[in-house]
Amino acid sequence: MDKIKHLLIHFLQKNSSNEELEEMEHWLKETANRRMLSSYQKLWVWSGQLKPRKPQIEFETIWNKIENQRTFHIPRHIWKYAAVLLLCLNIGWGAIYLFQQKNQSTLSQSIEIAAGQSANSIITLPDQSLVYLHPGSRLEYDFGSGNDSRDVFLDGEAYFEVEKDVKRPFTVHTSKADIRVLGTKFNVFDTRESEIAQTTLVEGKVEFTTNYGKSYILKPSQMIELNTETKTVQLNQVNTELYTAWKDGKIIFRNESLGNIARKLERTYHVKFIFENPDLASAYEFSGTFHRETSIGEVLQMLQISIPMDVKRTERFPEPDLIYLK
Amino acid sequence: MVDRNQISFQKEKFEHIYNRYFSFFFEIACQFLSNNEDAKELVQDAFIKLWEKEIYFKPEQELKNFLFILIRNKCLNHLRDQKKSLKMVDSRGYMLATINYKLLSETGEDILLHHELIGKIQTAISNLSPQCQEVFRLSRFEDLSNKKIAERMDISIKAVEANMTRALKNIRQELLPYLSENETSGMSRLYSVLASLL
Numbered sequence: 001m002d003k004i005k006h007l008l009i010h011f012l013q014k015n016s017s018n019e020e021l022e023e024m025e026h027w028l029k030e031t032a033n034r035r036m037l038s039s040y041q042k043l044w045v046w047s048g049q050l051k052p053r054k055p056q057i058e059f060e061t062i063w064n065k066i067e068n069q070r071t072f073h074i075p076r077h078i079w080k081y082a083a084v085l086l087l088c089l090n091i092g093w094g095a096i097y098l099f100q101q102k103n104q105s106t107l108s109q110s111i112e113i114a115a116g117q118s119a120n121s122i123i124t125l126p127d128q129s130l131v132y133l134h135p136g137s138r139l140e141y142d143f144g145s146g147n148d149s150r151d152v153f154l155d156g157e158a159y160f161e162v163e164k165d166v167k168r169p170f171t172v173h174t175s176k177a178d179i180r181v182l183g184t185k186f187n188v189f190d191t192r193e194s195e196i197a198q199t200t201l202v203e204g205k206v207e208f209t210t211n212y213g214k215s216y217i218l219k220p221s222q223m224i225e226l227n228t229e230t231k232t233v234q235l236n237q238v239n240t241e242l243y244t245a246w247k248d249g250k251i252i253f254r255n256e257s258l259g260n261i262a263r264k265l266e267r268t269y270h271v272k273f274i275f276e277n278p279d280l281a282s283a284y285e286f287s288g289t290f291h292r293e294t295s296i297g298e299v300l301q302m303l304q305i306s307i308p309m310d311v312k313r314t315e316r317f318p319e320p321d322l323i324y325l326k
Numbered sequence: 327m328v329d330r331n332q333i334s335f336q337k338e339k340f341e342h343i344y345n346r347y348f349s350f351f352f353e354i355a356c357q358f359l360s361n362n363e364d365a366k367e368l369v370q371d372a373f374i375k376l377w378e379k380e381i382y383f384k385p386e387q388e389l390k391n392f393l394f395i396l397i398r399n400k401c402l403n404h405l406r407d408q409k410k411s412l413k414m415v416d417s418r419g420y421m422l423a424t425i426n427y428k429l430l431s432e433t434g435e436d437i438l439l440h441h442e443l444i445g446k447i448q449t450a451i452s453n454l455s456p457q458c459q460e461v462f463r464l465s466r467f468e469d470l471s472n473k474k475i476a477e478r479m480d481i482s483i484k485a486v487e488a489n490m491t492r493a494l495k496n497i498r499q500e501l502l503p504y505l506s507e508n509e510t511s512g513m514s515r516l517y518s519v520l521a522s523l524l
Contacts, residue, residue, distance in 0.1 A: 009487060025424065
């Protein structure tokens with residue numbers, strides 16, 4: 001342990017020997033170790049701010065740089081108008097559509113809920129379980145007849161907080177898999193169009209069964225991903241926050257390619273991305289956290305600052321806007 | 327076309343932001359890049375973007391988040407380039423870039439809590455034993471090497487390192503509630519900590 005402490009200190013002081021660096025690299029393979037070092041780094045950065053003589057660069061140096069660059073500087077007021085417009089549109093789409101269908105042949109009552117295009121829908125099921133429904137997703141449930149099970153049908157993405165009831169297992173049915181639970185918190189993603197089905201477990205225990213009958217048990221912080229095209233299943237340890245942040249209105253990117261980011265944004269905003277230069281989709285990685293209230297205009301603006309690209313947007317209301325990237 | 331007064335007002339606002347945040351973000355960039363000149367250039371560029379995009383008028387929390395996104399991505403790109411170019415040439419540089427890339431990509435927005443937590447850090451430092459405090463100050467604030475500290479305080483290098491270890495351990499212990507060492511990621515942590523400080 002002492003040795004580790006010395007490794008840490010030398011690393012922070014930036015005078016590790018080559019051997020120490022090698023040891024460090026090995027030691028950092030453990031997530032818990034990386035977190036620990038990360039804490040020390042934060043403390044190091046923070047405490048550095050108490051230095052009586054901080055490294056400063058005179059404001060004039062940077063101002064001169066700006067003056068030299070500013071030959072044709074056009075303020076981008078246009079973005080502000082775009083943001084306001086988008087905000088108005090978002091409010092319009094925020095509604096939830098509720099359809100109640102009475103099934104004539106049996107007495108059971110099937111209820112279908114479709115989330116709006118832009119806002120999350122939060123639904124309390126008859127058993128008091130909570131469901132956050134991602135925009136553009138559909139959920140159907142039938143708790144009416146028979147009391148031995150709870151079944152819901154999902155197309156899209158939802159986060160579940162299921163009330164414990166040992167006598168009545170809760171099952172989420174999707175196009176590619178069934179997820180059976182007792183009482184737990186987890187996220188499910190599976191749209192009919194996509195070849196991927198994902199389930200991320202936050203708490204408790206779930207059983208994931210593919211539609212060809214293979215079962216997997218998930219432990220907390222595990223994410224299972226089924227790809228029906230390559231017929232592969234991957235079970236990984238993940239930071240669940242990345243998969244569930246959407247329910248709190250956050251969009252988190254961690255070293256993600258522009259292609260992935262575009263796909264995520266399409267599911268959150270009413271837009272469609274077109275890559276005019278196909279290489280662009282994989283050429284850059286980006287990290288950042290946005291709130292859903294951030295307009296797509298502002299999100300694009302941020303992306304554009306980090307990634308050199310041209311962005312053009314065509315409005316097609318009520319169809320999704322097209323965003324061309326080059 | 328553009329009013330002179332308006333420009334000077336904007337400049338003043340921008341200068342205020344610059345003076346308030348430059349050294350903090352410079353410190354972050356230095357932590358992850360091996361060359362301080364690169365770090366300086368990179369953070370300057372980020373501030374120039376802040377001016378160009380007229381983002382310096384936004385609320386501070388948003389501004390900090392914006393600068394952090396910008397600087398982290400710039401640093402990550404820089405480290406990635408370094409990893410590529412140093413791979414066969416400079417094994418130490420390559421190793422440093424690899425480690426720092428990994429660490430930075432997992433560093434969350436909670437590093438921005440500095441302004442909220444600085445008082446607590448100050449208290450934590452002043453709670454250290456006098457010798458421990460002196461060693462920490464010389465290392466952190468005067469940038470002295472452990473060897474120099476040992477000479478100046480007339481103690482062994484071993485004792486210096488033991489004191490540094492103790493100093494960091496104690497400071498971490500006092501700040502532990504604000505460090506996200508568990509699953510919750512940066513942003514939610516950030517907000518819960520901000521809420522607890524209010």
